Each structure stands twice: as C-alpha cells, then as structure tokens.
Amino acid sequence: MEINTLENDTGTVVRVLLVDDEDNYRNAIARRLERRNLVVSQAPDGTACLEYLGENEVDVVVLDMKMPGMSGMETFKDISKYYPGLKVIFLTGNAALSEGVEGIKAGAFDYLSKPVEIDHLAGKIRQAWELKRLEEGRERDKIFRRRLEKRMIHTQRLASLGTMSTGIAHEINNPLAIIKESTGFLRMVIESADQIPEKEMLFKGLEKIENSVDRARRITHQLLGYVRKHGHELTSVDIRRLTEDTVALIKQKTQAKKVSVQWESEPEREMLMHTDPFQVRQVLINLLENAVDAVDTNGQIRLALYRKEQSVCLEVRDNGSGIAPENMKQIFDPFFTTKPNVAENESGTGLGLFVVHKIMTGLSGSIHVESEPGQGTTFKICLPEWQSD
Amino acid sequence: MVKIPVKILIVDDEKDFVEMFSLRLNRQGEKVSAAYSGQEALDLLEKTKIDVVILDIRMPGMDGIETLKKIKARYPLIEVILLTGHGSTETAVEGMKSGAFDYLMKPADFEDISEKLTNAWNRKNEQEERIRKAEARLLLRRTGEI
Numbered sequence: 243m244e245i246n247t248l249e250n251d252t253g254t255v256v257r258v259l260l261v262d263d264e265d266n267y268r269n270a271i272a273r274r275l276e277r278r279n280l281v282v283s284q285a286p287d288g289t290a291c292l293e294y295l296g297e298n299e300v301d302v303v304v305l306d307m308k309m310p311g312m313s314g315m316e317t318f319k320d321i322s323k324y325y326p327g328l329k330v331i332f333l334t335g336n337a338a339l340s341e342g343v344e345g346i347k348a349g350a351f352d353y354l355s356k357p358v359e360i361d362h363l364a365g366k367i368r369q370a371w372e373l374k375r376l377e378e379g380r381e382r383d384k385i386f387r388r389r390l391e392k393r394m395i396h397t398q399r400l401a402s403l404g405t406m407s408t409g410i411a412h413e414i415n416n417p418l419a420i421i422k423e424s425t426g427f428l429r430m431v432i433e434s435a436d437q438i439p440e441k442e443m444l445f446k447g448l449e450k451i452e453n454s455v456d457r458a459r460r461i462t463h464q465l466l467g468y469v470r471k472h473g474h475e476l477t478s479v480d481i482r483r484l485t486e487d488t489v490a491l492i493k494q495k496t497q498a499k500k501v502s503v504q505w506e507s508e509p510e511r512e513m514l515m516h517t518d519p520f521q522v523r524q525v526l527i528n529l530l531e532n533a534v535d536a537v538d539t540n541g542q543i544r545l546a547l548y549r550k551e552q553s554v555c556l557e558v559r560d561n562g563s564g565i566a567p568e569n570m571k572q573i574f575d576p577f578f579t580t581k582p583n584v585a586e587n588e589s590g591t592g593l594g595l596f597v598v599h600k601i602m603t604g605l606s607g608s609i610h611v612e613s614e615p616g617q618g619t620t621f622k623i624c625l626p627e628w629q630s631d
Numbered sequence: 632m633v634k635i636p637v638k639i640l641i642v643d644d645e646k647d648f649v650e651m652f653s654l655r656l657n658r659q660g661e662k663v664s665a666a667y668s669g670q671e672a673l674d675l676l677e678k679t680k681i682d683v684v685i686l687d688i689r690m691p692g693m694d695g696i697e698t699l700k701k702i703k704a705r706y707p708l709i710e711v712i713l714l715t716g717h718g719s720t721e722t723a724v725e726g727m728k729s730g731a732f733d734y735l736m737k738p739a740d741f742e743d744i745s746e747k748l749t750n751a752w753n754r755k756n757e758q759e760e761r762i763r764k765a766e767a768r769l770l771l772r773r774t775g776e777i
Binding site for chain 1: 648652655716738739741
C-alpha cells in the first residue's frame, strides 16, 4: 500500500488527537493507531478537544463530524483560528460525502468515511504530519530569508551612507581649508597690529573658529579613512605583535584612567593574519579607545586571540557600561554616538565603529559584538589566516 | 636676519583658498604667485621663476597629477607639494612616485605647510648647489685641457 511507505520513515514522534463521542470506537482506534507507532491522545467532544490543544502540542487532529454539543465543523473552525498550523482529518458518517467535501473546502487536510480502515487512517495522519513539517520548514525559511534581507538592506544602507558621507567630507574639506587660511591670516594681522580694541576678545573668537575647524577636520579625515597612507597591500601580519604595539600606542589614555589591558591567556606565537596592518591598526585603536571610554577608572580590558576555521579572531572585552539594547542596531551607523557631545576635541564623532565596520568589510573580515548593560562589551573581529604557501 | 623669500606658486581652482593662502604666505615674507588651473600654472611657469609649487590634486580640466608630471618634465628642479582634499592618499602616493616632494591633506596646519615648504626649498637649493659645483668642476677640467 502506498501509504505504508510513509510509515516509520522517520524516528520523529507524530502526535495525534482523536476526537469522537463514541468511547468504545475511539478507544479501539486509538489503540490500533498506537500500535502503528503514533502517539495518540483522546477527547470525547469539541470542547475537550480545544481544552487539550490549549495545553498540549499536537500535530494532527482526527475529528468526528457528528458530535453532540460542538459539531465537528464548529470545532474545526476554532482549531484553524487558534492553531493555524495544525492538520485536521475529518471522520464522516458512511453516507455523508458532502460533509467531508465541505470540510476540505473549509481547509481540512482530508476526510475519511466511517468505518475507516486503520492503515488508511494511519497513512493519512502521516501524510498530514509530513505536510505540517514541510510548511513549518518553509515558514522558518521565510523568516530566515526575511531576516537576511533586512540585514542586507541595512548593510547596503550603510554602504551608500558611507559613499555619501565620504563625498560630503571631501567637499567640506575645501571650505574648511579656506576658513582655516582666513583665520590664520587674521591672526597674523591682529598679532602684528598695536592699536586694536578688544584684541583679547578677537583672539578668543579666532581660537574658537580654529578649534571648530580642527573638530570638523577630525570628522572629515576620519570619514575619509585618513589612515590609508600606505595604500592597502595585504601581507602577513603578526596580530599579536600588532595588538601589543597598539596597546602601547594608547598607553597614555589607559594610564590616565588606570585601566589595565591584558591577555586573558597567553596567546600562542606566530598567529598570522592575511591583511593590511595599517587598517587593522586603525580598527584596534578604535576598539581599544572605545573600551577605555566605556570603563570606569581602574577598569579592565581583556584581550583574547585564537584561531577559528581559517581565521584568526581577536576579542576585546571590557567591563564597562555596556551598550543599551536599543542602541545595538545603530552602533555601526555613521554619526551615531553616545559619547557626550561636548565641544571639546575629545567628544565622539560617531565614526569610530563606522570606520571599523567599513575596514573589516573591506578586508573580508567579520565583526561581532555582544554586550550586557552594566557588565561590559565584547567586540570580536576575525580576519583570514595567513596561508604560508 | 633677512629672510630670502621663497618663490611659491599656488595652483588650486578654489580661488578663495588661493587668495587667503597667498595673503598669509606673503605676509610671512614669501613671494607668491597664483594659478587657478593646471594650464594656467604651466603658462605662468614659462615666464616666472618659481621655487616651489603647491598643487591641488583635484581640479577640473588638467588634474593635479597630470600637471605635476608636466612640471617635473619641463622643470625638474622645481619642487612640488601636493594638496589633497580627499581620502585617496593613494593618489598622493602616486604623485610622490611621479616626483612630488610631499603631500598635505586639506585643511592642513599652517605649521605643516611652512615646514614642508622650507624642506622643499632646501632640497631645491642643495640640488642647485650640487649642479653649480658639478658645472664648476666641468669648467675647470675643460680649462685644464686647453
């Protein structure tokens, strides 16, 4: 029998709920289905059926059409309303063909007329279950695809934002240069003149202009990836050394805040990445500086280095304030910053992580972040391992 | 100490920038000329003696790199400092391979500009000095032969 091919083809449990008001009949069918390796529960009427479904997981409902109280059809309507994924097989009276057709039209999986042949019923149940499993799989795929699309849209948005902001940055550098030269010239003129009223105030004003130009310049230069002085040739990079060099580079900042930066465990020697050292250094500087900004005085930054599937990964873990969940989506967006926007040269430009993301993508690497507000944040970057041949 | 003015040519299509930059350099005692395009710069160099050219990379028409190559081909002793308004420092590096002395990112600090100007000028002077000495030696040898 073709239906038998579906039987026992998988070890997964098929859970059946059998709903019929005739106790003896129901018990007999249940027993015989159980012998065919189905997990069967029973309900004497529609209400009991819905109650059972409210508390238990079921794959297939075998539903008698003709029951006292709630009819099979009424029960079915409630089932499809509250448990849309469930498959229902109707049992109809011998002569009531039209009822069964009506059931299928309403969305039931199929119907069988009483008296049913038990193998036939078991076969239908398994078919229904297969369909349910398939649909669930499709649903999962759909959700997965939707998520993927969303992420891609985000990445594309970031990329176009990046292109746009670098364009803007470039255009802004020219007027900035003019402002800077004009200010410099004014300063020269005022410095050499003796009789100028409120000279001090003029200098103060000039200083503010100059500071603002420097601040704007920091933004434009950061956007333009000023670090790429040396082109971008990929070579073998000893990531451990690069990391230690970079830690030494920002020593002033860490010492001022009494922050300790240490390896979590001694990394092995000779971990080589295939990448651009100058860009990776920029990534490390940005991540480490963020970590220092995130922790309190005496904070801790722990570094971990390990190999993973032809990549070398570096983790920068701080025990700082963490990232609020609502900010998590935006941290790689340009101009997104939570650092206080004071008019000092130390305030965040909102470009650090954006640049990091841009560089990592450009180097075929990956970046992950995990954060627990109040506990700390871990950034993980992975880059291709150096293949010596 | 009397300052010997450096003869500078600024080439940039941003007229406001050229104007303010010239004012500042002039006041510092340099002798500044201006050109607003690559072609204008080449025309000017035919008539005027220049020590150092400050050249914007991105200009409409003949761009900075092309202008640089022509300047270096015709006047190898003139030093060129490139100005770049954008992040493609690769272009600047390419420029240096074509003979530029150095490059600066806009907006640049005046101190950086002054320092690079001085260095460029020194290099030009040293080079000219070497050439003079070599010519003198050549002359001596020739007279010795007579």
